[in-house]
Amino acid sequence: MGLKEHILQVLKSNETRRINFSFMGDDGRTIQIDYTAFQKVITAIEGGKITFGDAATLPSGSDGGYTSDGNSFTIRPAMTWSRLFNALIVHESVHAYFDITSMRLLGIDSEAAGYIAQGYYLHNSGFTRDIPDDLVSVGRRCINTRATGHINSDDLTRLRSNIENDSRYASILFRNPASSDLFNASNRKYFQGNGV
Numbered sequence: 001m002g003l004k005e006h007i008l009q010v011l012k013s014n015e016t017r018r019i020n021f022s023f024m025g026d027d028g029r030t031i032q033i034d035y036t037a038f039q040k041v042i043t044a045i046e047g048g049k050i051t052f053g054d055a056a057t058l059p060s061g062s063d064g065g066y067t068s069d070g071n072s073f074t075i076r077p078a079m080t081w082s083r084l085f086n087a088l089i090v091h092e093s094v095h096a097y098f099d100i101t102s103m104r105l106l107g108i109d110s111e112a113a114g115y116i117a118q119g120y121y122l123h124n125s126g127f128t129r130d131i132p133d134d135l136v137s138v139g140r141r142c143i144n145t146r147a148t149g150h151i152n153s154d155d156l157t158r159l160r161s162n163i164e165n166d167s168r169y170a171s172i173l174f175r176n177p178a179s180s181d182l183f184n185a186s187n188r189k190y191f192q193g194n195g196v
């Protein structure tokens with residue numbers, strides 16, 4: 001099975017269908033992720049509107065990425081065919097969803113949504129081993145198993161803080177003085193989807 005077929009299989013799985021949460025972003029926007037989001041990504045992939053990038057272009061320390069400019073999905077092949085790999089597909093698909101729907105939201109909220117969805121997939125798949133990536137581990141703790149659709153606010157606060165302190169994300173979270181990026185009054189940078 002090729003990467004494209006594998007991604008589609010993960011996005012159509014029961015584990016992904018049962019992902020359902022929302023939270024309020026730093027700018028007051030409600031961010032909602034449920035199966036309708038993943039269905040949009042499936043449609044874009046099946047329609048050939050999302051391409052698959054060369055993993056050699058990923059920065060070190062990064063196992064996957066989604067680039068809105070080229071609508072390109074990249075996953076490091078060394079990760080292949082495990083539930084951790086499938087969960088990474090779910091994370092990058094959240095970014096793809098924000099892109100194809102031309103959504104504007106703060107970078108921190110885009111990443112938080114990705115990590116919560118990634119942890120949610122592992123939760124739904126009954127993954128009981130320790131999660132090697134701390135951000136994914138905190139993302140999983142955000143899921144409120146007693147109230148579907150809601151997340152634990154203390155864990156969300158910790159997740160945001162951990163993302164902000166991770167140097168891999170500096171360029172997408174904070175204003176770059178040399179650029180004309182969109183940013184809010186606190187110099188927090190926006191992600192702006194541009195459709196497919």
Ligand SMILES: [Zn+2]
Pocket residue numbers: 091095110111114
């Ligand atoms: Zn991400």
